[in-house]
Amino acid sequence: MTDAVARLAVEQRGPQTVLRFAGRLDAEGAGLVWRPTLRAARGASGLTFDLGGVVHCDMAGAALLAAAEAVQGGTATLDSPPAQLESLLDRARAASRQVPHAAPPPAAAPLARLRGALGVVSDGIAFLGELAFAWVRLPVRRKMLRPADLLRYADQAGVRALPLVLLLGYLMGLILAFQSAIPMRRFGADLFVANLVAISLLRELGPLLSAVILAGRTGSAFAAEIGTMKVNEEIDALTTMGLDPVTMLVLPRLIAAMLVMPALALALDLAGLLGMATVMNAFGFPLVTIAHQVQSAATASDLFGGLFKGLCFGAAVAAIGCRAGLSTGVGPRAVGLSATAAVVGGIVSTILLDGLFALMFYRLGL
């Protein structure tokens, strides 16, 4: 193991700087003497490598010698080089002479960012156009919308999400009721907790939370599935076969999400009301009173408005997930980025849409 340690001695012979190496000049040995070697070579008027004590030299050692020559700016004289070293050194010299391409000048950051943002917006608009076109052409491309795919996506987005939706809904109802019952009790208004929770759930929280679950579970899955297909050139294969990827891949997912979202929102509403009823019942209110209170507070427009919102949120989340998948770049990392974009885009768009709906329902007096 002693010969594994590389050693360097520097000696001045007239104008020549002699670098005397010993031991193993492999990656480990070269690492030990790299900086001292370059320091000694810098500014030397002539270099000699005395390699008589070197027991082994590989490409890393040759790279060290080539780097020392490059720093000195000339070609060194080799003294007692080991077998094959000259050939290795020639390779290292040739490789270090190859000049890498200069990196492109960085674009002005704010301008590039603005251009990027505009590109994203215009791509999004183009995708909406493609989607609308696919809807219009659907009657003549019925074969491309395969019922088995539709059912699979509905199962993936709806049935498999149901346990999570029910659990989350029940806990939300429970927490909302408990948190609001304590302050309202001080005013003797704890019965009206049922009104508060019912309206919150039916109008807002039911569709909103379902959409968040859909974005996290299904939007990201859509993006990853389609993104992987893009990376594997399956989308290109569809296109070359004359099959429209939007009709074939996006529409079934979109329709499935739009079908299951109202059902998920309704399930979350019911589970939330059950959670609220649990707390209210624990506070001493009979179930009949709670049911009556909910009936008197919530109207059909609250329920159906919420379900309609769920349908729109489902469309937005699915479209954004599929769009993220279709715009996946190259390589496995791109799939991860697409899945992230799908979740973030799905949640943000849902909240934006919710704000628009709040404004619209207010204007319509709903």
Place this chain on the structure above:
Amino acid sequence: MTDAGPTTAIPGAPATTAIQVTGAAQRFGRRTIYRDVSFSVATGEVFVILGGSGCGKSTVMRQLIGLLPPTAGEIAVLGHRITGPARVASLRVLRRSIGVMFQSGALFGSMTLLENVMLPLEMFTPLPPEGREAVARVKLGLVGLADAAGLMPAEISGGMAKRAGIARAMALDPPLLFLDEPSAGLDPITSAGLDRLILDLRDDLGATFVVVTHELASILAIADRCIMLDRAAWPDAGGMIAEGDPRKLRDESTHPTVRAFFRREALPVGAP
């Protein structure tokens, strides 16, 4: 050659033998891919594992690099037994002594080519950052990718990815290099360049190469010796059907599959 610990080295193992395989077999479930595969690879030779598609060439390589323990048989690499109880300890010792190029290059997608090659240098050597970069640039230069050092794997072609994979496999100048289908899918000029590179590295560094391929031109250009695997070597399993100098096998073998392989002929209908 290796920084071998005394606990895993086989006492008395000849230094001239890089790999010794005795009776290796591989089963997946009830399907036996091959059995009774035995061969040895001498230090400093280019050894090719060849055979038709699906005969288990890449599986043999996965056993040799320690990714897949054989169902039966013994394998020793650089004097360390990688089967049996010493397997884990041996592989720990061997990791720095073997370089592997996978079929697709298997480059890390979040790093540039330069960073891919620098990674083993950063992990296993005391080289300073500028030293790592210089060594990595030399390796990329060797495979003709010096001007692509700053590119990401997603930005390069399949052939470039393979060459970058070889550069990364060579990063630590390991004495034993495994290359899985290095010239598959490459143009003849690039493929011939890779063949030349393998021979030069063998001659200059004394490295041992184990190459898995079915590219005939490449086999005849680089192989000192080879083994040929066949899916129908045994009635119930695949196995080894030939071993030796590929040029001799081409000219002298009487085995119908070996002859068909080297003459690029189709086997008669009904042949296994």
